[in-house]
Amino acid sequence: MKNSSLALVVALCSPLAYAFDANIVSITDSRFGAVANDNIDDSAQIQAAINYAVSNNKSVYIPAGTFNVSKTLDITQLKGNHNSRIKIFGEKRELSTLETSSDISLIKVAHGVELHDLSLRQSAGYTQGKAIDIPFASYQSNFSKLNISGFDKGIYGKWIIWSRFEDLFIANVNVGIELHGNGQAPAYWNLEPGGWFNNVNVFDNVYVEKSDTGLKLAAMGSNITNSTVQNSRVGVEIYGPAEHYTWNNQISNFYAEGVQTVFKVKNSRSLDINGVFAQGGKSSSRATAVIDAENGGVITIKGMTGQDWWTHSAILKNTYLNGHVVAIGGTASLDANSTYSNGQSKQTAAIALPANSSWVALPDSVSIAGNSTYRVTISGLRDGYEPVLEEYTIFNWNGVSRYGKISHKSGNGRVKFKVESGKIFAQLAYNGGGGLAGGKVTVEKLH
Structure with missing residues (x-):
């Protein structure tokens, strides 16, 4: 008796148990006749199983194998x-x-x-x-x-x-x-x-x-x-x-x-x-x-x-x-x-500018977005000895940008800016000697 009960439990827990559930019909049931892995169209057989399930409030089971449709x-x-x-x-x-x-x-x-x-x-x-x-x-x-x-x-x-x-x-x-x-x-x-x-x-x-x-x-x-x-x-x-x-x-x-x-x-x-x-x-x-x-x-x-x-x-x-x-x-x-x-009022990044008037793109972490006004602070050493600390404003409106100097605590006020597609470019308008090294740029959104 125990062995028989165990066999029944195993059967009910296996995939084949679907065949014993009155609420489930298999497409391979003899009433429908789909056959797996024979490379023959099973469309009519599967549709018949689906229609039977819809009419009788049952589920449709598709066994292991490939059925062609x-x-x-x-x-x-x-x-x-x-x-x-x-x-x-x-x-x-x-x-x-x-x-x-x-x-x-x-x-x-x-x-x-x-x-x-x-x-x-x-x-x-x-x-x-x-x-x-x-x-x-x-x-x-x-x-x-x-x-x-x-x-x-x-x-x-x-x-x-x-x-x-x-x-x-x-x-x-x-x-x-x-x-x-x-x-x-x-x-x-x-x-x-x-x-x-x-x-x-x-x-x-x-x-x-x-x-x-x-x-x-x-x-x-x-x-x-x-x-x-x-x-x-x-x-x-x-x-x-x-x-x-x-x-x-x-x-x-x-x-x-x-x-x-x-x-x-x-x-x-x-x-x-x-x-x-x-x-x-x-x-x-x-x-x-x-x-x-x-x-x-x-x-x-x-x-x-x-x-x-x-x-x-x-x-x-x-x-x-x-x-x-x-x-x-x-x-x-x-x-x-x-x-x-980007949820930040201040954006800071390292910067170095050559002394040949070349435009240098600032890192992506400092950028301009929309119609806004920003304060830009640049610090560093020019020529390896002259400390630089300069402040500027950048106005960006309807795709047109311009900048203006606020102050320069030290340095000659020679940094210039331009904005293209939200990206800031800086230029050290200075020839001869060394450029700006060990620098830092901070962009702070004001408006």
């Missing part, structure tokens, strides 16, 4: 978008695979759907189709522990609300996750039939590599956390239409490597970014920018670290950026309606 598996086929709330899951995502070589949406879903523990694979040899298509709304859905590869779009949908995307590995796609509005246009908020933004969604532990864009979201109130994008053109793109901006999105604990533009923002009221590692490129092949924002509202960034080289730390148009963007060699590019405040 040539037609879209449509969860909404029988009961439409609102009444097809089922769960489809595999044994493990490394073991249970749905594979297609057709230009299709592999799985079509809507409200309240769960997809777990599966590999969804496009085997055509070039990107086409979608792994998961949500053509009309998805409330309280959950997509987790999925491997997705080879598609044009990994997950593609509109009007997604209160849903979770977690533990996803997406590779070799044009876009990893794209939640759009209507067709290719951004959504409007609560203006039927125009549609809605995708809102209050969570993206947790999402990994995307070898894409054009990792995550592309017309979203509000959404949270991207513990996620990574590698070897892609854009990491995260958040956008809205000109008439209805997005707002209250958050990105935290994000890692980017081999990404040309980490965050691309357009038509947003607010975005919080907290905890980012952004790795650029070689000095001879720099990544483009950490942040590229147009009509970006207020972007607040904290806890950023980075390495390697960038062309720009930030590209800003009509955007207020608050926080320090780490981008080695990367200068900020701002228009007249933008401000980049």
Whole structure:
């Protein structure tokens, strides 16, 4: 009796136990007849299992193996978008695979759907189709522990609300996750039939590599956390239409490597970014920018670290950026309606100026942002013996800069300045002898 009980417990704890659960149907059940690893199309068999599960309020189990699919598996086929709330899951995502070589949406879903523990694979040899298509709304859905590869779009949908995307590995796609509005246009908020933004969604532990864009979201109130994008053109793109901006999105604990533009923002009221590692490129092949924002509202960034080289730390148009963007060699590019405040009233760096009237770029840690006024103090030794302590003001307004001398306690008042794209250049207008050595420059924002 004890041995029999033990055997039953073991059976119920194994993957095969799904066959004994009355609330679960397997696609390989004799009623449906899908067969793994035979390289024969299983579309009709899997669809039959899905339709049975929808009609009878059951879940669908996909055992280990590869099942070939040539037609879209449509969860909404029988009961439409609102009444097809089922769960489809595999044994493990490394073991249970749905594979297609057709230009299709592999799985079509809507409200309240769960997809777990599966590999969804496009085997055509070039990107086409979608792994998961949500053509009309998805409330309280959950997509987790999925491997997705080879598609044009990994997950593609509109009007997604209160849903979770977690533990996803997406590779070799044009876009990893794209939640759009209507067709290719951004959504409007609560203006039927125009549609809605995708809102209050969570993206947790999402990994995307070898894409054009990792995550592309017309979203509000959404949270991207513990996620990574590698070897892609854009990491995260958040956008809205000109008439209805997005707002209250958050990105935290994000890692980017081999990404040309980490965050691309357009038509947003607010975005919080907290905890980012952004790795650029070689000095001879720099990544483009950490942040590229147009009509970006207020972007607040904290806890950023980075390495390697960038062309720009930030590209800003009509955007207020608050926080320090780490981008080695990367200068900020701002228009007249933008401000980049790194949260420091004083910025200090070492400086040396040659005695040949050459312009020298000050370190990136001291910079000019927006329409502002700064006090600049320079100290050091000229010619190895003459102490220098001079103060200047720099006015930067609508892209035009000029400087004026406040005082010089010692030295001859020969330092000149210019500002290009937010970067300060200094010149020691002095020929002969030695230049300014062992110097220090401090830039203090006054207004």
